[in-house]
Amino acid sequence: MKLDAGIPAGPLHDKWDRHRFEMKLVNPSNKRKYHVIVVGSGLAGASAAATLSELGYQVSCFCFQDSPRRAHSIAAQGGINAAKNYQNDGDSIRRLFYDTIKGGDFRAREANVYRLAQISVQIIDQCVAQGVPFAREYGGLLSNRSFGGAQVSRTFYARGQTGQQLLLGAYQALEKEVARGGVRMFPRTEMLDLVVVDGHARGIVARDLVTGSVSAHTGHAVVMATGGYGNAFYLSTNAKGSNATAIWRAYRRGAAFANPCFTQIHPTCIPQSGHYQSKLTLMSESLRNDGRVWVPKGAGDQRAPHDIPEGERDYYLERKYPSFGNLSPRDIASRAAKEVCDEGRGVGPGGRGVYLDFADAIRRLGEDTIRERYGNLFEMYERITAEDPYHAPMRIYPAVHYTMGGLWVDYNLMSTIPGLHVLGEANFSDHGANRLGASALMQGLADGYFVIPATIGHYLATNTLPPVNESHAEVVDATRLVEERIRRLLGIRGKRTVQSFHRELGTLMWNECGMARNASGLRKALERLPALRHEFWENVTVPGSGSELNQSLEHAGRVGDFLELAELICLDALQREESCGGHFRTEHQTPDGEARRDDDRFAYVAAWEYGGASAPPILHREPLVFENVQLSTRSYK
Amino acid sequence: MNAPGGLHFTLRVWRQAGPDETGRFETYSATDVSPDMSFLEMLDVVNEGLTERGESPVAFDHDCREGICGTCGIMINGVAHGPMRATTTCQLHMRSFADGQTITIEPWRARAFPVVRDLCVDRGALDRIVQAGGFISVSTGSARDANATPIAKADVEASMDAAACIGCGACVAACPNGSASLFTGAKITHLGYLPQGQPERARRALSMVAQMDLEHFGGCTLFGECQEACPKGISIDVISRMNRDYWTAMLFHGEESSGNYTG
Numbered sequence: 001m002k003l004d005a006g007i008p009a010g011p012l013h014d015k016w017d018r019h020r021f022e023m024k025l026v027n028p029s030n031k032r033k034y035h036v037i038v039v040g041s042g043l044a045g046a047s048a049a050a051t052l053s054e055l056g057y058q059v060s061c062f063c064f065q066d067s068p069r070r071a072h073s074i075a076a077q078g079g080i081n082a083a084k085n086y087q088n089d090g091d092s093i094r095r096l097f098y099d100t101i102k103g104g105d106f107r108a109r110e111a112n113v114y115r116l117a118q119i120s121v122q123i124i125d126q127c128v129a130q131g132v133p134f135a136r137e138y139g140g141l142l143s144n145r146s147f148g149g150a151q152v153s154r155t156f157y158a159r160g161q162t163g164q165q166l167l168l169g170a171y172q173a174l175e176k177e178v179a180r181g182g183v184r185m186f187p188r189t190e191m192l193d194l195v196v197v198d199g200h201a202r203g204i205v206a207r208d209l210v211t212g213s214v215s216a217h218t219g220h221a222v223v224m225a226t227g228g229y230g231n232a233f234y235l236s237t238n239a240k241g242s243n244a245t246a247i248w249r250a251y252r253r254g255a256a257f258a259n260p261c262f263t264q265i266h267p268t269c270i271p272q273s274g275h276y277q278s279k280l281t282l283m284s285e286s287l288r289n290d291g292r293v294w295v296p297k298g299a300g301d302q303r304a305p306h307d308i309p310e311g312e313r314d315y316y317l318e319r320k321y322p323s324f325g326n327l328s329p330r331d332i333a334s335r336a337a338k339e340v341c342d343e344g345r346g347v348g349p350g351g352r353g354v355y356l357d358f359a360d361a362i363r364r365l366g367e368d369t370i371r372e373r374y375g376n377l378f379e380m381y382e383r384i385t386a387e388d389p390y391h392a393p394m395r396i397y398p399a400v401h402y403t404m405g406g407l408w409v410d411y412n413l414m415s416t417i418p419g420l421h422v423l424g425e426a427n428f429s430d431h432g433a434n435r436l437g438a439s440a441l442m443q444g445l446a447d448g449y450f451v452i453p454a455t456i457g458h459y460l461a462t463n464t465l466p467p468v469n470e471s472h473a474e475v476v477d478a479t480r481l482v483e484e485r486i487r488r489l490l491g492i493r494g495k496r497t498v499q500s501f502h503r504e505l506g507t508l509m510w511n512e513c514g515m516a517r518n519a520s521g522l523r524k525a526l527e528r529l530p531a532l533r534h535e536f537w538e539n540v541t542v543p544g545s546g547s548e549l550n551q552s553l554e555h556a557g558r559v560g561d562f563l564e565l566a567e568l569i570c571l572d573a574l575q576r577e578e579s580c581g582g583h584f585r586t587e588h589q590t591p592d593g594e595a596r597r598d599d600d601r602f603a604y605v606a607a608w609e610y611g612g613a614s615a616p617p618i619l620h621r622e623p624l625v626f627e628n629v630q631l632s633t634r635s636y637k
Numbered sequence: 638m639n640a641p642g643g644l645h646f647t648l649r650v651w652r653q654a655g656p657d658e659t660g661r662f663e664t665y666s667a668t669d670v671s672p673d674m675s676f677l678e679m680l681d682v683v684n685e686g687l688t689e690r691g692e693s694p695v696a697f698d699h700d701c702r703e704g705i706c707g708t709c710g711i712m713i714n715g716v717a718h719g720p721m722r723a724t725t726t727c728q729l730h731m732r733s734f735a736d737g738q739t740i741t742i743e744p745w746r747a748r749a750f751p752v753v754r755d756l757c758v759d760r761g762a763l764d765r766i767v768q769a770g771g772f773i774s775v776s777t778g779s780a781r782d783a784n785a786t787p788i789a790k791a792d793v794e795a796s797m798d799a800a801a802c803i804g805c806g807a808c809v810a811a812c813p814n815g816s817a818s819l820f821t822g823a824k825i826t827h828l829g830y831l832p833q834g835q836p837e838r839a840r841r842a843l844s845m846v847a848q849m850d851l852e853h854f855g856g857c858t859l860f861g862e863c864q865e866a867c868p869k870g871i872s873i874d875v876i877s878r879m880n881r882d883y884w885t886a887m888l889f890h891g892e893e894s895s896g897n898y899t900g
Contacts, residue, residue, distance in 0.1 A: 051777040066698060067764050069804055070706040086784060129780035131773045131828050133797040140787025158797060164705055165800060172772035179768040187761070210753055239700040273673040278681055279702045380704065383728050449777045497688045499681070543693050548655065549754040551696055552688065
């Protein structure tokens, strides 16, 4: 396998522009002859499907949810970054680029990130034109807030529902194209395999979740925008249905998987309340604009927060990172929370929590201002915990939130399988080892609205793609394999529920490959995983049949894939003998507990190639070349 | 005996194997329920028990479990999304129920929402209403600078109040007529408060309302049950705006109108 990122030549600020000129175009009247399959309808998928259809391509779009509007992008709360510099506070495309590269702990590609920062500006324009009701000032102009890892105010937002509003914008554009006949939508349909013909991605095998029928859909190119794999940890802030099956099946068909161990643990989530817990709920990072994070100075302090005097509180983020304080990046804030809880200073049941306190902000700004800024988040917190955050501090704890790793893509967002393009969280490309807040929405929309519409034309114009229909041997074979796997899952009739396997997998991953990792824990996980997988395929019970709506069967297929992916995550974490971003190896830290990167040995993208059912995966390295930024130790002190 | 703090409930759950099958209520026990469990977590535990006993688990739609995706939605004791105001089913917690209570759980009941299985219904009609005109026709790349048109804060706030709709369908389920007017009115209001939404305003109202009728939703007779059931607290005022846009378009503009009027 050869990794060629295809980064255009020339100065950084010129690369994208020059590349767009150099790429081949598809004649407008020829576009309708091409059929593009888009899997996923979140920010990246819906924006791509809508835009490709506007350009004239025939598009089929698939999602497992009952409507494309439900994709998990909808849950993003805080905002979307853009280098508009409307605040005149020193922002620029170069600064957004630099913040993102540094925030990712120098493990992302310069050229991709610079392009992202350039496009960020157009995204806001596009969304406003679609009717996204971003927050505004009294003068009628757009308002901004600050997010972690930045010292400028560049985050656009729509209350605490920014993801929802951006997704509705993309969804409405998609439905506009459905109505026009450019997009055919397949809701409640799940991709279960990729069809590769003569080395090119030519379609997918999908299951209609209502009738259970399995069928192939073929086209000229496949675009996967299927989100992240945080649910490998069972408990995460992801939606229950979020899964890795599409990217995992593509990996098994030859797409390299890059940096699987780069997972983001978000510092501000509502702590777990019991063993029955089905998911963890995020409290937007934007809360750290006004909330102060603290724990008692003394271990085992059981007093109520109000009874702890100011002098006995440790505002540990402000103490350790005075220049960024409560707005330190996610990985740093999460590790700091774990550290104080490990010291016995955590609060709430089980001692796995820290306070996020708004008392000062309410005193300074008044309860009404706080209500206007965060009202819906405060309500959500109260609904879940039955505690009123206007009067008692929130309790928060880190939880798995986002995966920076994903399928390897080149500058054109194409994977190592020609014709398979990967967008949004499903790819690895822009966030390095840690994503900054409000950058996921930016990346999803950049990929879908602006990058893929430009690059897919070049692929289609420069490749000869003979017709492939449903009776082609590769298509028939892929369909048969999917059907066999379903039959096998249904035929085990063992004793353990899918849920119990998923929960055990999650506990193992959280303990051994979570916020802090080390070689012995990872080896332990790598020993346990094959056994757990073996037990799954011997002893899982999946009730019902394959020819009906069967949610246990859907879950079983996804857990089967998570069980394989988990092993790759651990392998990757084990080989990366450094600490960077969200990947913290306890063996590699400075005396004061900060991450110690090793640029000489690990300034590369780890791209894993599937080795087959009985052989280990093969590691390929794409060196990261930094020509425009100085590699420095990331400091927020 | 229940563990300390454990609650017990009797559940009457609607079971229906498919759209054309006959449905019926089945009774299950939910024991040792923590008051901090969400309603759906309680159902998860019941389902795990059913699976372990070799019975078929109850199918219900859910995804984000944080009240924003709009996937979940069931009738709980005859109330859409259950007893807590402005709360989706996934955000409802068992502390809202009395120990020992019998809880009746049904799918949304509406002619336009056929049952898919158990508690899952087909809400595709809502997508088709959006297809009829719930958008602003702007192709990618043709936008001008985001700050080129100032928009009064009050207008954006009113637009956002309506845009908060999650498309769950509770309004339809709660309406004695099975009307989708709150849903449709919310989209018309979201876009109608913004300058960008003006060129298509008349056309949007005409086609979305027409589609609503085609999908067999009932008419609105202003019962107001929809706003009581709405988990996002969307006000029935959006229906007045929809009606005004619709009648203005019918009376003064017709199908060909640019809808270029203020309001």
